[in-house]
Amino acid sequence: MRLSRYFLPVLKETPSEAQIVSHRYMLRAGMIKQASAGIYSWLPMGFKVLRKLENIVHEEQAKAGHIAMLMPTLQSADLWRESGRYDGYGEEMLRMQDRHGRDMLFSPTAEEMFTDVFRSNVTSYKDLPLTLYQIQWKFRDEIRPRFGVMRGREFFMKDGYNFDLTKEDALHAYNRHLVSYLRTYERMGLQAIPMRADSGPIGGDYTHEFLVLADTGESEVFYDSEITDLTFGDREIDFDDKAQCQAVLEEFTSRYARTDETHDEAEFAKVPQDRQRTARGIEVGQIFYFGTQYSDAMGAVVQDGEGNKVPVHMGSHGIGVSRLLGAIIEASHDDKGIIWPEGVTPFHCGIVNLKSGDAEADAACEAIYKSLTALGLEPLYDDRSERAGAKFATMDLIGLPWRITVGPRGLKNGVVELTSRRTGESEELPPETAIERIAQIYGKVSG
Amino acid sequence: MRLSRYFLPVLKETPSEAQIVSHRYMLRAGMIKQASAGIYSWLPMGFKVLRKLENIVHEEQAKAGHIAMLMPTLQSADLWRESGRYDGYGEEMLRMQDRHGRDMLFSPTAEEMFTDVFRSNVTSYKDLPLTLYQIQWKFRDEIRPRFGVMRGREFFMKDGYNFDLTKEDALHAYNRHLVSYLRTYERMGLQAIPMRADSGPIGGDYTHEFLVLADTGESEVFYDSEITDLTFGDREIDFDDKAQCQAVLEEFTSRYARTDETHDEAEFAKVPQDRQRTARGIEVGQIFYFGTQYSDAMGAVVQDGEGNKVPVHMGSHGIGVSRLLGAIIEASHDDKGIIWPEGVTPFHCGIVNLKSGDAEADAACEAIYKSLTALGLEPLYDDRSERAGAKFATMDLIGLPWRITVGPRGLKNGVVELTSRRTGESEELPPETAIERIAQIYGKVSG
Structure with missing residues (x-):
């Protein structure tokens, strides 16, 4: 969505x-x-x-x-x-x-x-x-x-x-x-x-x-x-x-x-x-x-x-x-x-676009969204042109267990950020690896 | 079921x-x-x-x-x-x-x-x-x-x-x-x-x-x-x-x-x-x-x-x-x-055991039931010890679009009967073929 x-x-x-x-x-x-x-x-x-x-x-x-x-x-x-x-x-x-x-x-x-x-x-x-x-x-x-x-x-x-x-x-x-x-x-x-x-x-x-x-x-x-x-x-x-x-x-x-x-x-x-x-x-x-x-x-x-x-x-x-x-x-x-448990979360994963309108960030988010959807998962993609702080606050409030954050800076290094809502810990990973990780968590077979 | x-x-x-x-x-x-x-x-x-x-x-x-x-x-x-x-x-x-x-x-x-x-x-x-x-x-x-x-x-x-x-x-x-x-x-x-x-x-x-x-x-x-x-x-x-x-x-x-x-x-x-x-x-x-x-x-x-x-x-x-x-x-x-359309039928297929209690017929029904279930389909298996006529009447009344009939005589020749509720037409087929046919009808990949 x-x-x-x-x-x-x-x-x-x-x-x-x-x-x-x-x-x-x-x-x-x-x-x-x-x-x-x-x-x-x-x-x-x-x-x-x-x-x-x-x-x-x-x-x-x-x-x-x-x-x-x-x-x-x-x-x-x-x-x-x-x-x-x-x-x-x-x-x-x-x-x-x-x-x-x-x-x-x-x-x-x-x-x-x-x-x-x-x-x-x-x-x-x-x-x-x-x-x-x-x-x-x-x-x-x-x-x-x-x-x-x-x-x-x-x-x-x-x-x-x-x-x-x-x-x-x-x-x-x-x-x-x-x-x-x-x-x-x-x-x-x-x-x-x-x-x-x-x-x-x-x-x-x-x-x-x-x-x-x-x-x-x-x-x-x-x-x-x-x-x-x-x-x-x-x-x-x-x-x-x-x-x-x-x-x-x-x-x-x-x-x-x-x-x-x-x-x-x-x-x-x-x-x-x-x-x-x-x-x-x-x-x-x-x-x-x-x-x-x-x-x-x-x-x-x-x-x-x-x-x-x-x-x-x-x-x-x-x-x-x-x-x-x-x-x-x-x-x-x-x-x-x-903080939703994985078994009941309304969406499996949030995707936060740090710079909506940036062609590269938009394309990367879109690709992640499509990959997760193709795996039978339901991501919630924050595609609005809000500032990053507001997007994070919304994601934290609604409590999806996992968040993928996509921004131009990370993309230059080929990485996105995968964050656990429960622990707050983040990891920088190539997009494919982040998707694979989410797929594993929810028992889906990736790529 | x-x-x-x-x-x-x-x-x-x-x-x-x-x-x-x-x-x-x-x-x-x-x-x-x-x-x-x-x-x-x-x-x-x-x-x-x-x-x-x-x-x-x-x-x-x-x-x-x-x-x-x-x-x-x-x-x-x-x-x-x-x-x-x-x-x-x-x-x-x-x-x-x-x-x-x-x-x-x-x-x-x-x-x-x-x-x-x-x-x-x-x-x-x-x-x-x-x-x-x-x-x-x-x-x-x-x-x-x-x-x-x-x-x-x-x-x-x-x-x-x-x-x-x-x-x-x-x-x-x-x-x-x-x-x-x-x-x-x-x-x-x-x-x-x-x-x-x-x-x-x-x-x-x-x-x-x-x-x-x-x-x-x-x-x-x-x-x-x-x-x-x-x-x-x-x-x-x-x-x-x-x-x-x-x-x-x-x-x-x-x-x-x-x-x-x-x-x-x-x-x-x-x-x-x-x-x-x-x-x-x-x-x-x-x-x-x-x-x-x-x-x-x-x-x-x-x-x-x-x-x-x-x-x-x-x-x-x-x-x-x-x-x-x-x-x-x-x-x-x-x-x-x-006569249920396939898209809304309560069960995908009926299985009628013509001789409940007969070891071979029971085993064949059980095997068909398990195969269909493994494909993600829901068969309704009439395993009661009723006479065949009553079982057919029930199946016709509740209107499942397909019925597999299993009896000792057919099994001797290696076949079961696949019947369309809509046309009433029956075909004698090996059990695997009948299962494959049902799988195809409902868009499931068999075996």
Whole structure:
């Protein structure tokens, strides 16, 4: 993309309404614009990252054998009356009536809808296990929305639901979700720690939240420092293998890690003192086994091997996709702006032309732009006739992980500058070598 | 995808509520399920096609230089009061109040939102031309929703808005949209004819609807038969080249083609009689230049080259993405089911195992499945232990364009059967040759 043809409305001043760094940078980098309280328009660069996150979630869910579908945002109140949640949900549920006076609502979550799709179509244990999910806009009418996309009212969320014959199978689905979530967050450049969560009014022992450590996190967290040494890495996993998934669960959840909601001082004291850590964390996902609560209430039963009708065991599993943008920025920035992890960056590399209008510099930039594009990469080429300082400030603010700087002086020596946004380190290299380096970083085969 | 692990709830009976073939087949093939009147859940195979259509639209918009972003579904009433449309829109607009009693609505279209984003960020003619678009869920509270996704209440739509300094530039944007839409529909296997449309209460001469010919179309259409010989094909186009885009517009709109709304008997009579056609058509898109209507009302002005503040010339351009599923099926089916065009098929090829459980047949299917997957294709392998007739009926109903049938008898002679869904013709081929054929059809390099 050539910046002169893009729509990147960067702000020079820091918006006064933004209290946390991710909100400030998302506004300043022209990623979002508030439409009304807690509701945002996703400007082109914000939408681009949102779409990348969505695609990563889809890819990792597919690997785990989970099946994507899509529910409408607007739902009839009837299903929610059946589950008993319509009256109980409170003011966070946005309710309305259509022109015929029928009660409707904007979906804040979708247990009822998925359970209904299931019970309408599945009657035999032979069709299990089954995990269906969607990534869809939800609405919760927060009384005091704040922190930009971190606590908005309209938000983009992945919510998945497993349907299994037995508790044991459902717990395997639980583990499968844990594994797939670990992979998902790592691909996004995040370390998200599964922490034992509070199951709330629903009850049940099986629920973990995934927390990203960041100073601005809404939760206080307590953990054994060994946990931050764990990484999923590129190990192969067979999602059908119960023992393998269970082993991952144990590896990632056996050490102490809890939020203030479930914190237990006595348990925490057993962690060797030099490994006890407290910090703040941002919740970016949650997995939950809740048994037959909804299948009982809504009659989601299947015939088992003996011909008995039994309610299915269910769980629900969520990732806050729009919230993740905020979490990634909270976890990865400096005082100049965002620092995107390579897996989610809106553009793979910036190209800064130090002297737009100079024939040689223009030609060199153009050639680099075309080479990177031909490799299947998306560079953002700052071809505007701005001064160099302004171009660098914009690149630092929007946080592309790599920048190639092209100027007449370097070109005389046959070199351009390759700069890492994270370390700030620069190297002078022939253009071809810089391109090759970028190609390697993103796993593309160059020339 | 192995069918035994997929969620494809095929119905044996024809649902009585479905009056047109696309609605019937989408229900029977397990693509959608009605959630409430005019509101559908997109089951996995329906969602898969919807996502493919969405991606095609994104790709073609990017080629035309248009920039994707995303507006919230819920909007404050204030902007609509500013444009004067809040009170005028009538009962099709779904209105609600949030917990603080603020008037909100579910976006039926987004002229106001895009104009607001534009005026908040763009002040100079130097930032033009600019075309922004989104693909987002919309809601219109149709009094009598019907025909499945063809006239639903919640629908998925691409809506784009151009902002230009002059009428001439805006008409180039209009032409660019026409060209990109022709390409988009052709990639989806559709012939969509641009027809002069009625500009409605807004007025203005420049608007075309795109209509797909189908017996169940809601509009009567009148056209010169020469028009159906036109195809865009794979010609290269430079979207910045005004003359080139204008030439395409003239080529595709100079012959008579109108809906009943704009039909003119006297003009139609000038078409040679043997080329006069009447038929029915489904509207799948519309382009529209409306000048400065919204920019005047909402103060969307830029400084021109002389320092004068002038309102921008705008247009809006839409593609009904969810409706397209219905239109494609209306245009491409037979009495056994859907016939997907290759460009939008949910799976590239079906594999039918005539004797699941037979070691040789299982191994051959598995090998074909793996080869196709390795080529980057998505086969749907019917690995269930159903009888052959039921498997064929399912494959015909869901309409994958190609089917490979594997059975013990053929394997003894070293062949499988490759069948075209469209022609019904079958060929016996060695498995490698069948795979190669499929690879060629989808432009993949085999072995």
